[in-house]
Amino acid sequence: MTLSSDELQAAAKQHLWMHFTRMSSYNDSDIPVIVRGSGPYVYDDKGKRYLDGLAGLFVSMVGHGRTELAEAASKQASELAYFPLWSYAHPAAVELATRLADLAPGDLNRVFFTTSGSEAVESAWKLAKAYFKRIGQPTRYKVLSREYAYHGTSMGALAVTGLSAIKHDFEPLPPGGVRVPNTNFYRAPAFAGSSEEEFGVWAADEIERAILREDAESVAAVFLEPVQNSGGCFTPPPGYFQRVREICDRYGVLLVSDEVICAFGRLGYYFGAERYGYQPDIITFAKGVTSGYSPLGGMLVRDELMEPFLTGTATFLHGITFAGHPVSSAVALANLDVFERDNLLGNVRANEAGFRASLDKLLDLPIVGNVRGAGYFYGIELVKDKATKETFDDDESERLLRGFLSHALFEAGLVCRADDRGDPVIQLAPPLICTQEHFDEIEQILRSVLTEAWARL
Numbered sequence: 001m002t003l004s005s006d007e008l009q010a011a012a013k014q015h016l017w018m019h020f021t022r023m024s025s026y027n028d029s030d031i032p033v034i035v036r037g038s039g040p041y042v043y044d045d046k047g048k049r050y051l052d053g054l055a056g057l058f059v060s061m062v063g064h065g066r067t068e069l070a071e072a073a074s075k076q077a078s079e080l081a082y083f084p085l086w087s088y089a090h091p092a093a094v095e096l097a098t099r100l101a102d103l104a105p106g107d108l109n110r111v112f113f114t115t116s117g118s119e120a121v122e123s124a125w126k127l128a129k130a131y132f133k134r135i136g137q138p139t140r141y142k143v144l145s146r147e148y149a150y151h152g153t154s155m156g157a158l159a160v161t162g163l164s165a166i167k168h169d170f171e172p173l174p175p176g177g178v179r180v181p182n183t184n185f186y187r188a189p190a191f192a193g194s195s196e197e198e199f200g201v202w203a204a205d206e207i208e209r210a211i212l213r214e215d216a217e218s219v220a221a222v223f224l225e226p227v228q229n230s231g232g233c234f235t236p237p238p239g240y241f242q243r244v245r246e247i248c249d250r251y252g253v254l255l256v257s258d259e260v261i262c263a264f265g266r267l268g269y270y271f272g273a274e275r276y277g278y279q280p281d282i283i284t285f286a287k288g289v290t291s292g293y294s295p296l297g298g299m300l301v302r303d304e305l306m307e308p309f310l311t312g313t314a315t316f317l318h319g320i321t322f323a324g325h326p327v328s329s330a331v332a333l334a335n336l337d338v339f340e341r342d343n344l345l346g347n348v349r350a351n352e353a354g355f356r357a358s359l360d361k362l363l364d365l366p367i368v369g370n371v372r373g374a375g376y377f378y379g380i381e382l383v384k385d386k387a388t389k390e391t392f393d394d395d396e397s398e399r400l401l402r403g404f405l406s407h408a409l410f411e412a413g414l415v416c417r418a419d420d421r422g423d424p425v426i427q428l429a430p431p432l433i434c435t436q437e438h439f440d441e442i443e444q445i446l447r448s449v450l451t452e453a454w455a456r457l
């Protein structure tokens, strides 16, 4: 069935329920329909080209249109399209688990596959609870995570998520989600210290204070992203993760590095924990592991966490039909081959300073308050007053982001995200193949659209 553009519009409006989307915003305008991709660009149904400044949704690491990944999928589907990991193994999952264990930092050695990031987070929390029950610490079930941090949408992952606005409709959620401060240095409270290092000590110590407040024996895990996406790319202050690791060790709490966005090159390393030099007990991953050519997620865990499940009748009573799907596993292996062959980590490390410098140029605009991030992952915070850092009120934010920016940036040929889950930010996370010419294009589009946005205010 090949539908015309008009037919696609009509059918999409009638039948498709888009995720996290205010459907009424398309009552009087077209739903964007993306039909193909090539490298860092995607094309809509009318043939218009867009620079994919968000890698889809932090996913397309190797870029679009890679036929070798499609061929890997086709070959695997012809050979063995499906078999579960429930009591069976298949070569692609075995090979991928081995390769990921090899790439992962320190002693992370076991891979439990899922199909998505939410399931990875859900699985990590379930493992933490089950593990502590098995080793005689059954009171540990709570999870600490940071304000505004997004960790997924299933009920457990939503309880870990720090965005209250997306939770209300679904309450009550599983009990045990506890919030600690994030590492937004741009808006650090004055009492938290004047240098980034001092702020990092305060933010890490807030985790210790929360553990003690909640009763250390009730806390199972701390979930942290290497660079927190939601709120706009909060990087960790120097020493923050080392201090958090010490605190977790002191109280016997597991450190989960949620790398659904930050793994597979986003920060110039296979895992974000490597960039910041800390050792997690669990890494959750998804998105970039296949560059989106097929869905896959999972968690990498230390052998010690699996030990209680290795003897007698013990079983980790958890599983997902499509987890570690053969086609997705084969695609992930082909994806990692591209990473190696094309030296994508090297490309990010060599070019991230250029990306940063291009975005920093925008600081001459009155609306740009802060540029922050690392690797190929940046947030640009928009402000009403640069000197005072005054932000927009809800109404202005609504008019600015939803009423103008999201649409105008897309119209100008840039896929990115204008987000107001915290203070208003524009988020960028392009494919890892991008180079200076793409950063220049991003800067030019942002400059013209943000200049117009300011004029309209």
Ligand SMILES: Cc1ncc(COP(=O)(O)O)c(C=O)c1O
Pocket: 116, 117, 118, 119, 121, 150, 151, 152, 153, 225, 229, 258, 259, 260, 261, 286, 287, 297
């Ligand atoms: C840090 C983090 N964790 C978990 C998730 C949930 O992943 P998924 O949408 O694949 O369920 C996301 C999604 O963006 C994420 O950014």
